[in-house]
Amino acid sequence: MITIPPYLQKGDTIGLLAPAGFMPFEKIHTCIDVLGDWGYSVALGETVHSHSDTYFSSTDEERCADLQRMLDDDHIKAILCVRGGYGVSRIIDKLSFKNFKKSPKWIIGYSDITVLHAHLYRKHKIASLHAPMAAAFNDEGFMSPYVASLRSALTGETSSFRCEPLQLNRTGEAEGNLVGGNLTLLAHLVGTASDLPTKNKILFIEDVGEYLYNIDRMLLQLKRSGKLKKLAGLVVGGFTDVKDTERPFGATAYEIIQDAVKEYDFPVCYNFPVSHTNENYALKNGLPHKLVVDEAGVRLSEIVEK
Incomplete structure (x- = not known):
C-alpha cells in the first residue's frame, strides 16, 4: 500500500x-506570488536566502537541517x-523520516529531487510529486498547462495526460505504480538504500x-541491474541538450533507449511531456497509473482505487 499525503486546502x-x-532569490x-494567488501561505527555508559562493545553496549541514x-x-x-542541480545525495542518509511518516506531506520537484522521490518510495512507500519547480513559474510560465497540472495535483484532481504518437513507440497497455525521474540519478542510486x-x-x-555514450552507459547500468527486465511499461520523456563526441556515437538518445529495451515486450512511448524544459507535467510518483500506447497516441492516467 502506498501512503498518499493529504491534498492541500486553501x-x-x-x-x-x-x-x-x-x-538566486529574485528567480523565486x-x-x-503565484502560490499566494492560489490561496496558499508560503514558508521560506533558510536555503532560499543563501548567499553561497559555491555550487550548492549552502553547506551540506545547513541544507540537511x-x-x-x-x-x-x-x-x-x-x-x-x-x-x-546536485546535492541531495550528499544529505539523504542524514535525514530522519520518523516524524514525516506519521504526518506525510507532498515533496515537489524533479532533476536531483529524483533522489527524494526514489527514497520515499523505496524506504517508506510514500507518494510524491515529480513536478515543475520555481523557475517554471517565471516569464508567464505560471499560465502554462504544466504549472497548472501542479496546481491540480496539489488539490487532488485525478491526472490524465496525452501526447502524440511517434513511430518509435511500442504499442500496448500497462498498469502499475508510476515511478522514475532523471535517468542519471536513477542509475546513480542503483545499489544504494x-x-x-x-x-x-x-x-x-x-x-x-x-x-550520448553516457546515456547508453546509464541504460546498460539499469539493464544489467535488472531494472528494465520486468517493467510494466516505459515512458520516455525529453532528452534535451544532448551532446556528442568528436567521433559520433552513431545513434540518437531515443534510438539508444529503443535498443536497450528491444528484447522486452512492454509498451514504450517517447517524447512524453516530462523533461527539463517547460514541458513538464506533474506526475504523482508512486501511485497506480494506466498507460495506453496505440496508433492514436499515448494516454497516461492515474488509477483511483475505490
Missing part, C-alpha cells in the same frame, strides 16, 4: 527551500524544492545535457 502552507543547487519571487525542519513541521503541508524498485512498475525517465 490557507495551507507550502514550504520553499533549496536542498541542492544555489538559486514569481513562484511565491533546512529540509529536516520542514519535514518535521506539521504546519507545512507540502515542500516545493525551488531547484535541483534509495535504489528504486521497478518490477511491475511503469517507469518514466528523462535527462538533460548528457553525452
Whole structure:
C-alpha cells in the first residue's frame, strides 16, 4: 500500500527551500506570488536566502537541517524544492523520516529531487510529486498547462495526460505504480538504500545535457541491474541538450533507449511531456497509473482505487 499525503486546502502552507543547487532569490519571487494567488501561505527555508559562493545553496549541514525542519513541521503541508542541480545525495542518509511518516506531506520537484522521490518510495512507500519547480513559474510560465497540472495535483484532481504518437513507440497497455525521474540519478542510486524498485512498475525517465555514450552507459547500468527486465511499461520523456563526441556515437538518445529495451515486450512511448524544459507535467510518483500506447497516441492516467 502506498501512503498518499493529504491534498492541500486553501490557507495551507507550502514550504520553499533549496536542498541542492544555489538559486538566486529574485528567480523565486514569481513562484511565491503565484502560490499566494492560489490561496496558499508560503514558508521560506533558510536555503532560499543563501548567499553561497559555491555550487550548492549552502553547506551540506545547513541544507540537511533546512529540509529536516520542514519535514518535521506539521504546519507545512507540502515542500516545493525551488531547484535541483546536485546535492541531495550528499544529505539523504542524514535525514530522519520518523516524524514525516506519521504526518506525510507532498515533496515537489524533479532533476536531483529524483533522489527524494526514489527514497520515499523505496524506504517508506510514500507518494510524491515529480513536478515543475520555481523557475517554471517565471516569464508567464505560471499560465502554462504544466504549472497548472501542479496546481491540480496539489488539490487532488485525478491526472490524465496525452501526447502524440511517434513511430518509435511500442504499442500496448500497462498498469502499475508510476515511478522514475532523471535517468542519471536513477542509475546513480542503483545499489544504494534509495535504489528504486521497478518490477511491475511503469517507469518514466528523462535527462538533460548528457553525452550520448553516457546515456547508453546509464541504460546498460539499469539493464544489467535488472531494472528494465520486468517493467510494466516505459515512458520516455525529453532528452534535451544532448551532446556528442568528436567521433559520433552513431545513434540518437531515443534510438539508444529503443535498443536497450528491444528484447522486452512492454509498451514504450517517447517524447512524453516530462523533461527539463517547460514541458513538464506533474506526475504523482508512486501511485497506480494506466498507460495506453496505440496508433492514436499515448494516454497516461492515474488509477483511483475505490
